[in-house]
Amino acid sequence: MADTDTSYTPAAAPKDETRGEARRDLNRTVAQRQKLLLAGIGGVALIAGSMFIFGGEDEASADGAGATTIETGALVNRNLSQREFVATYGNRLDAQGKAIKDLQETQLPRASIEQELETLRGENARMLSDGQAAIDAISAENAALRSELETVRTNPPVAPVAAVDPRAPGFAPGPLEPPSEPKASLLSFSNDKPGTAKAKATESAPALLLEASRDYLPPNSYAPATVIVGVDASTGVTSQSDPLPVVLRITGPARSVLQGNKLLTTDLTGCLVNGAARGDLSAEKVYVKLVRMTCAQPGGRFAVSEVKGFIAFAGKSGVRGNVVSREGSLVSQALLAGIVGGFGRGFSANANGIFAQPVGSDGKRDALSPTDILAGGLGQGAGEAADTVSKYLIERAEQYQPVVEMPTGIAVEIVFLDGVHVRSTPQ
Known part of the structure; x- marks a missing residue:
């Protein structure tokens, strides 16, 4: 065990030294960071202090310059609302003054107004006097009419004198009045009683025309005539709106109604009549519409009349002619x-x-x-x-449209549809 401990100790010493070096490096790094941080804080504080110092001087100078301004509104004790009020009402006063001035310039003088009033009063007085005079005149006329009416009532008219027989003895003929000219008269016939005639006076009723003049040509009269100017009437559609003129001469009297055994006539011999002609291919006829008639008058004068009628040939309306087609x-x-x-x-x-033939083996077609x-x-x-x-x-x-010929010189009949005064030569 002792040998083991002795051998381990030298190995632990180098490890502690390594840790110490690491700590010192860490401390140096932290110290450097702290110095940098302190330097930054110091720089910021220096800049802020400089700005504060220099900025305070500018504000002081600005305050010193503003102190010299004088507020005139504060001197007269007027705020902004008071100034607006004064400006608004000042403009209104100016406008009213201008309007009053315009009225004074445009108004009429008092003297002219009074003169016009006097003129109107005079006109009213004259109108009143004229009206009163008219009323008095009407009243006097009414009084005169009343007196005449009373006179007629008190004194009835004398009865008419009886007719005297010309054959009675002692009759002396007096001067005869000249005969009156024949005139046309209208008579209305009605089956109503006499009491109801006035009630239906306003109603339209057919009238009977009585004509006693020998110069009057009655309706439905017919007269012989000869074509002196014929026509080749086209049958095209466009020719119907532009008819061609024809001229006829009447060769005898116009015949009208038959009275007993006598045929009433109107002398139209020698009169000329013109008309408008048109052709009809389906009927192969020429139809003529009469327009005007000219007749002779005594003394070398002429009478022109508007007439309505048509031409008849062989008892039928229209004149049959030859159809000519050139197309x-x-x-x-x-x-x-x-x-x-x-x-x-x-x-x-x-x-x-x-x-169109196919190409040959050599790539060519046969030449013409x-x-x-x-x-x-x-x-x-x-x-x-x-x-x-x-x-x-x-x-x-x-x-080339087909045409229908109306030859010259043929005898036709003229039929008059309306009555007309022709003023022909009296018989």
């Missing part, structure tokens, strides 16, 4: 041109078909011969030209 030849020519164009396109297609080139060129040209000609001929054929 047939143009259609035939267009057909031939279309056929030529078809042949031309055939030759052209035959020449173009060579280019001069005959093929000539046939293709002529065919292409003839086809296009024929198509153009055919289109042109078709357009021209569309412009």
Whole structure:
């Protein structure tokens, strides 16, 4: 055991020395850190002290400079609200003063106002006097009418004198009055009793026109006439809105109603009538609508009247005529041109078909011969030209509308639908 302890002691001594060295190194490190920390704290304190010292001097100088400012608001004991109040009401006073000044400039002087009032009073007085005078005049007129009415009531009118027989002895004929001119009169017929006539006076009732003038042409009259200016009336749709004029001469009196065995007539011989004509392809007729009539007057004068009516031929309305159509030849020519164009396109297609052949083994197609080139060129040209000609001929054929002829010199009948004063020569 003793030998064992002696051998262990020398080994423990070096270990203690190692630990001591480590502690010393740690202490030196801690000491260095503490020195650095103290140096940093000292530097910060130095900087803070410098700032405090220099900053205090600046504030002192600023306080010294501000002490020299004088506050005028504090001297007059006015705060901010008081100054705003004074400014606001000062502006209001200025605005009111300006408004008062404008009113004083625009108002009329008192003298002119009083003058206008006096003028109005004078006008009112004149109007009052005029109105009173009018009332007095009306009252006087009413009084006069009342007195006349009372006079009529007290003194009834004298009975009419009986007619005297011209054949009675002692009758002396007096001067005859000139005969009055014939006038048209309207008579209204009603089956109501006389008591109900006034109740239905405002209702519309058919009127009977009585005309005694020989110059009056009654409705539904007809007269013979001769066409002196005929027409070739187009049957196109556009021609219906633009009719053509025709002229007729009346060759006899106009006949109207039959009274007993006597036919009433109106002399229109020699009068001229014009009208508007239009053609109808389906009926192959020309229809004429009358417009104006001109008749002779005594003394070399003329009378022109607006008339309404139509022309009849062979007992029917309208005048039958020949239908003339000129587009047939143009259609035939267009057909031939279309056929030529078809042949031309055939030759052209035959020449173009060579280019559709497959390529030979040498990579080339067969070349066109001069005959093929000539046939293709002529065919292409003839086809296009024929198509153009055919289109042109078709357009021209569309412009040719069928017409219905109304020849000159034929005898027709004129029918008047409305009555009119023609002022013809008296018989």
